[in-house]
Amino acid sequence: FETKKRRNDAKAAALGCLPPPRRESNWIGSTILRESIQATKDDRGPQYVAESMDRMSPYCHTAIDPIVHCNIVVTRDPENVWALFHSPDFDISIIRQRSFEPLLGNGIFTSRGNAWKHSRTLLKPHFSKEMIGDVGLQEQQLNNLIRHLPADTKTGWTEKVDLAPLFFKLSLDTATEFIFGQSSNSLQQGGGVGETLAYHIEAAKVWIDRRGGLGKFYWLLNSRKSRQHCKAIHKFADKIVADRLANPPAKADASSQFNLLNELLKETKNKRQLRNEMLNVLLAGRDTTGCLLGWIFYFLARHPQVYDTLRHRIIEQLGREPADFHALSQVDYLRWVINESLRVASVIPLNERVALRDTTLPRGGGPNGNAKVFIPKGTQVLIPLYAMQHRPDIWGKDAEKFRPERWEFHRLGPEFVPFGAGVRQCLGQQFARNEVSYVVSRFCQRYDRIENMEVGDGRIRLHHAVENRSGTGVQVRLHEAHNSV
Numbered sequence: 252f253e254t255k256k257r258r259n260d261a262k263a264a265a266l267g268c269l270p271p272p273r274r275e276s277n278w279i280g281s282t283i284l285r286e287s288i289q290a291t292k293d294d295r296g297p298q299y300v301a302e303s304m305d306r307m308s309p310y311c312h313t314a315i316d317p318i319v320h321c322n323i324v325v326t327r328d329p330e331n332v333w334a335l336f337h338s339p340d341f342d343i344s345i346i347r348q349r350s351f352e353p354l355l356g357n358g359i360f361t362s363r364g365n366a367w368k369h370s371r372t373l374l375k376p377h378f379s380k381e382m383i384g385d386v387g388l389q390e391q392q393l394n395n396l397i398r399h400l401p402a403d404t405k406t407g408w409t410e411k412v413d414l415a416p417l418f419f420k421l422s423l424d425t426a427t428e429f430i431f432g433q434s435s436n437s438l439q440q441g442g443g444v445g446e447t448l449a450y451h452i453e454a455a456k457v458w459i460d461r462r463g464g465l466g467k468f469y470w471l472l473n474s475r476k477s478r479q480h481c482k483a484i485h486k487f488a489d490k491i492v493a494d495r496l497a498n499p500p501a502k503a504d505a506s507s508q509f510n511l512l513n514e515l516l517k518e519t520k521n522k523r524q525l526r527n528e529m530l531n532v533l534l535a536g537r538d539t540t541g542c543l544l545g546w547i548f549y550f551l552a553r554h555p556q557v558y559d560t561l562r563h564r565i566i567e568q569l570g571r572e573p574a575d576f577h578a579l580s581q582v583d584y585l586r587w588v589i590n591e592s593l594r595v596a597s598v599i600p601l602n603e604r605v606a607l608r609d610t611t612l613p614r615g616g617g618p619n620g621n622a623k624v625f626i627p628k629g630t631q632v633l634i635p636l637y638a639m640q641h642r643p644d645i646w647g648k649d650a651e652k653f654r655p656e657r658w659e660f661h662r663l664g665p666e667f668v669p670f671g672a673g674v675r676q677c678l679g680q681q682f683a684r685n686e687v688s689y690v691v692s693r694f695c696q697r698y699d700r701i702e703n704m705e706v707g708d709g710r711i712r713l714h715h716a717v718e719n720r721s722g723t724g725v726q727v728r729l730h731e732a733h734n735s736v
């Protein structure tokens with residue numbers, strides 16, 4: 252151990268690197284782990300990371316966290332984050348692979364090296380604009396959701412409703428339609444197969460997130476119940492694959508809708524591979540989009556002025572009818588609202604990478620943080636996107652405030668990478684932006700007011716289990732526009 256440390260120190264010095272500050276912990280390094288688990292339980296995990304760096308110094312953007320005898324590097328410095336996403340010296344960690352493995356097996360989200368390249372090559376062509384732009388299907392799904400929001404015919408107001416579970420159902424139905432060519436119909440009367448699927452995904456993910464949180468001790472969490480949740484999800488996917496293999500889509504049938512499974516079947520008939528890739532995409536795409544929709548309405552309900560402006564811009568530019576995705580992308584204010592929600596709440600507040608070989612990060616070392624940092628092979632690096640997106644020196648003194656107007660002059664750069672960057676950048680970014688823009692625009696066309704109905708202390712609760720959703724849901728009531736006086 253000592254020899255390794257001496258070797259690393261010598262290598263760091265030769266490369267002109269200096270160590271970043273080190274967070275205090277007890278001798279086995281369990282203090283940070285305990286605090287972090289408690290913060291996650293209190294729905295303030297992402298804020299805890301930001302605050303604990305601020306406590307070291309507001310200028311500290313890269314630090315070492317000694318956690319149970321491991322030195323984990325944490326960085327909210329955009330230059331470092333850019334390097335982590337773009338340098339071939341880094342990839343996702345074995346911990347991510349192993350903790351997701353029981354549910355996702357080997358697929359695009361969980362594999363590395365050649366296996367990942369193979370998955371990416373297989374999937375990427377099917378995320379082009381033409382494949383993900385069916386407005387008719389979006390409208391159908393949206394109508395299924397609106398049916399859950401009956402309004403009083405006299406006043407035009409809906410009852411108080413929690414939009415969060417409805418958005419998760421919507422994103423599950425949309426994702427299953429895209430992936431399997433058949434919706435899980437969780438928004439239909441009775442919940443369809445989607446209700447059961449959603450229950451198992453939810454439970455399996457809590458378990459996976461806890462495994463990931465234990466770092467290299469992920470294997471300590473492995474209960475029979477959790478494996479049963481994974482099994483139920485596998486069964487759902489396997490049945491669709493088996494049916495499709497038994498009744499393959501007719502080659503010349505131009506009328507059949509695009510779906511990922513049909514496309515993958517042209518490349519492989521391997522049932523395990525088909526299941527893995529489809530579940531990888533389902534998990535990557537479903538809750539993330541549901542969370543984002545939830546956060547957008549969470550903020551809109553608390554900022555009626557923003558809702559008014561958004562609604563007016565949408566009606567001015569698109570009228571009151573469904574618009575296509577190109578038209579939606581032209582509404583600047585809508586894009587700003589989406590970006591601001593992604594920034595303030597951060598759907599994926601924490602990403603990660605591991606060093607595949609001895610390497611360096613460009614900044615964070617030494618007393619002023621300007622020196623390079625030596626990163627020995629195997630070091631895990633945490634990327635707290637939430638903390639980076641709340642830095643007042645980047646976003647201004649009002650960084651905590653939801654203010655879409657800031658995007659008028661803010662150019663996208665490495666300080667805002669909610670969909671990741673580099674070779675592993677999210678494949679579904681356009682898919683998610685399309686879906687979210689569509690839903691928000693249709694709500695704006697239909698409802699002229701949205702009121703926050705949450706009771707309680709008003710504290711924002713960042714409930715983090717892989718993604719980050721509102722811990723109090725999205726409690727609102729909506730007013731139908733044609734009933735306005």
Ligand code: HEM
Nearest residue numbers: 359535536539540543598669670671675677678679682683
């Ligand atoms: C608000 C919505 C979404 C957010 C914030 C989001 C975020 C991300 C992020 C941060 C990554 C990169 C992970 C990393 O760097 O290790 C990622 C990867 C990925 N996302 Fe998304 N995502 C969203 C929606 C979607 C949707 C709708 C789909 C598919 C329909 C999707 C499919 C994927 C896939 C397949 C990957 C893996 C890419 C790879 O490793 O090569 N995502 N996403």
